[in-house]
Amino acid sequence: MIRFSLRCDNGHEFDSWFKDGAAYDRMAAAGLVECPACGDTRVAKALMTPAIAKVRGGKGRAESPGPTASAPLARAAAGPLPAQVLALLQRMRAEIERSCDYVGADFAEEARRIHYGEAEARGIYGEASDEEAEALREEGIAIARLPWVPRSDG
Numbered sequence: 001m002i003r004f005s006l007r008c009d010n011g012h013e014f015d016s017w018f019k020d021g022a023a024y025d026r027m028a029a030a031g032l033v034e035c036p037a038c039g040d041t042r043v044a045k046a047l048m049t050p051a052i053a054k055v056r057g058g059k060g061r062a063e064s065p066g067p068t069a070s071a072p073l074a075r076a077a078a079g080p081l082p083a084q085v086l087a088l089l090q091r092m093r094a095e096i097e098r099s100c101d102y103v104g105a106d107f108a109e110e111a112r113r114i115h116y117g118e119a120e121a122r123g124i125y126g127e128a129s130d131e132e133a134e135a136l137r138e139e140g141i142a143i144a145r146l147p148w149v150p151r152s153d154g
Contacts, residue, residue: 001017001018001019002017002018002019002020002021002024003015003016003017003018004016004017004018004024004045004046005045005046005047006033006035006043006044006045006046007043007044007045007046008035008037008038008040008042008043009040009042009043010035010037010038010040012035012036012037012038012040012084013046014035014036014037014084016033024045028043028044036084036085036087036088037083037084037087037088038087039091086149087152089146089147089149090149090150090151090152091152092146093146093148093149093151094151094152096123096125096146097125099123100122100123100124100125101122101123101124101125102124102125102126103124103125103126104126104127105126105127106126107124107125107126107127107128107132108128108132108133108135108136110124110126111124111128111136111141111143112136112139112141115139115140115141128143133145
């Protein structure tokens, strides 16, 4: 895996991981690399510093990253969402609200009706308890739980 620093034509900078450099080139050429802040697919590699292991004591042994190496991830998971993640989740919410039917607390019941052919197949969203979601999965009904962030338009 390789991490690239990227920049869209609108000036937003972000990082993304790829299998290798060729995978990035193929995805970018196909317009599959998208800025999480604005959705722009005109993305290019930005200047970045290489990750070089530090040598301890001049003996040629690389230092292992200490216990603080995962601290930024822990802080991100415990703190507020980064702006780019929030923007992506807001765009997802807008698309779901635009293209799917809101069924509220009847989500589990309606998902079953669709799955068993008793209702028209369509995208739905609503609320389900942990127990209802697990029961749907056990029945083989594909669902996804998403963080429901405030709308971007307030």
